[in-house]
Amino acid sequence: MNQELLEYIRNNIRGLILESEPLRNFTSFRVGGAAELLVIPDDSLELEKAYRFLKGKGIPVTVVGGGSNVIAPDGGIEGVVLCTRSRKARVEFRENGMVGVDAGVPLDDFIRGAAHRGWGGLGALAGIPGTVGGALVMNAGTGEGNVSDRLENVRVLTGGDEVRVLDKSQLVFGYRTSTFRNTGWLILSADFQLIPSEREETLEEIDRVWKSRAEKFPLEWPSAGSVFKRPEGDYAGRLIEEAGCKGMRVGGARVSEKHGNFIVNDGGATSSDILELIDRVRDRVRKKYGINLELEQIPLLSKPRVKRD
Numbered sequence: 001m002n003q004e005l006l007e008y009i010r011n012n013i014r015g016l017i018l019e020s021e022p023l024r025n026f027t028s029f030r031v032g033g034a035a036e037l038l039v040i041p042d043d044s045l046e047l048e049k050a051y052r053f054l055k056g057k058g059i060p061v062t063v064v065g066g067g068s069n070v071i072a073p074d075g076g077i078e079g080v081v082l083c084t085r086s087r088k089a090r091v092e093f094r095e096n097g098m099v100g101v102d103a104g105v106p107l108d109d110f111i112r113g114a115a116h117r118g119w120g121g122l123g124a125l126a127g128i129p130g131t132v133g134g135a136l137v138m139n140a141g142t143g144e145g146n147v148s149d150r151l152e153n154v155r156v157l158t159g160g161d162e163v164r165v166l167d168k169s170q171l172v173f174g175y176r177t178s179t180f181r182n183t184g185w186l187i188l189s190a191d192f193q194l195i196p197s198e199r200e201e202t203l204e205e206i207d208r209v210w211k212s213r214a215e216k217f218p219l220e221w222p223s224a225g226s227v228f229k230r231p232e233g234d235y236a237g238r239l240i241e242e243a244g245c246k247g248m249r250v251g252g253a254r255v256s257e258k259h260g261n262f263i264v265n266d267g268g269a270t271s272s273d274i275l276e277l278i279d280r281v282r283d284r285v286r287k288k289y290g291i292n293l294e295l296e297q298i299p300l301l302s303k304p305r306v307k308r309d
Ligand SMILES: Cc1cc2nc3c(=O)[nH]c(=O)nc-3n(C[C@H](O)[C@H](O)[C@H](O)COP(=O)(O)OP(=O)(O)OC[C@H]3O[C@@H](n4cnc5c(N)ncnc54)[C@H](O)[C@@H]3O)c2cc1C
Pocket: 028, 062, 063, 064, 065, 066, 067, 068, 069, 070, 084, 103, 104, 128, 129, 130, 131, 132, 133, 134, 135, 136, 137, 138, 139, 140, 141, 142, 176, 180, 184, 185, 186, 187, 188, 217, 219, 223, 224, 225, 226, 298
């Protein structure tokens, strides 16, 4: 990284700045080589400033939140990885259950913090790792609801370097997808309209959801959650199990015995191991059922394209 740029970032962006930082430290799969430079801006204002500056200089930028749905390449990532997840990211409780949340706030912290103040509506999403920004990109959720359910609006930095506040009605949310998957806009913050709820009841609901997730999912191993999306009218986990893939392994990557749609890193997996195992599982399911499973997880690029809009 050019020393002048590095100095500029150090002097002008409030946050954590790490050179040649292994991405395995910032992804739930615990894989990935070094980010040339990893920047964790303190909050959404610093995030916006950093993104504008880097883009203006033509430096490739990769955005991650909690890194809980991505597969980081073994060879690392060129340019700057902007990680939004910061302890200084802010949640602002306004009147009547309206809450403004920075993109880098962990989703579970937001849900739990709201519950403590007597606001609910997103309790079923407790335990989903990652940030509010990442959750909006993926429209994270469960059979009980999605993060977009209580959304009012999202503040983004568009490709044209314009900050816009988009009402939910201007956005499209689907099953593990959203407008943001295609636009590449940077999510800065979002407003949610929560509903009044009994503090103790919501906290109990959150505990119940956590327990049930721990029973169903192999949370004791690093993973990035469900590997594939649910195919129409079926479950990826069922197809994978019945195609005999449970326990299949490539290097340190293994198809979980507990849940067929989880690949876990059971020690020393590389992202190539994971990608190879994904291909093998997909092949087996295709041969047995003629169904082409669609990947939910996002492999990050080693040489990200520089966007010029
Ligand atoms: C154990 C485990 C269980 C899981 N269970 C569930 C579940 O029940 N339901 C579910 O839906 N998911 C689940 N997941 C997947 C994952 O937690 C969600 O998709 C989560 O919302 C991703 O958030 P993140 O901040 O980690 O995003 P990341 O993985 O960091 O990023 C995901 C995508 O969003 C982009 N992105 C992130 N932040 C921004 C931003 N501010 N602006 C623009 N783009 C951004 C990234 O570039 C990337 O393309 C699970 C994962 C794990 C590890």
